């Protein structure tokens with residue numbers, strides 16, 4: 001079962017591509033709003049429940065995971081890992097402030113050894129369209145683009161508590177960066193559960209097993225023709 005900020009995940013769980021083991025990876029998707037309603041209807045005083053350990057391997061979480069919910073967060077989490085894996089050096093500063101915030105399109109340049117990595121970030125579909133047009137028209141070149149469909153990222157997802165507006169999305173996003181700062185581990189590749197998963201099962205990033213199980217592909221569903229109908 002998957003608990004998500006996102007109504008679109010209900011559709012995603014049923015995609016035929018999400019069953020590489022032969023069985024659907026996810027049986028049921030609940031949104032955070034639905035879970036909140038169920039907790040209220042069951043009369044559970046959630047705020048006063050005692051804390052418990054999570055089941056392994058999902059129990060250990062990093063700051064990088066927390067910020068996935070905000071626009072720019074996936075990019076920042078990836079940069080923290082890419083920098084250290086690619087250069088073999090510790091990050092001089094773990095916070096990539098230039099990829100944070102609610103500006104519609106953000107850009108940054110990150111120096112990785114002797115290479116400058118140019119990144120672009122968009123949130124909301126109007127900004128997604130703009131950034132793709134900029135790339136198509138050769139106004140911009142990026143090595144890495146992050147697009148989140150919802151304004152503000154998943155903090156503004158369709159399954160999140162309502163009402164939602166930009167002010168609320170900003171408060172939620174800021175709370176994720178506070179959670180990030182407070183966690184003892186802030187980089188995905190430092191997570192012992194992730195390391196163990198790779199050592200014992202997935203073997204290596206971008207290896208055959210991890211590629212087969214963690215990557216997906218998309219098939220054209222639009223009624224409008226697009227030039228390439230299958231992409232990774």
Ligand code: SF4
Pocket residue numbers: 005006007008009148149150153154155156157158
């Ligand atoms: S940005 Fe929106 S559509 Fe994308 S995963 Fe998050 S909640 Fe879902």
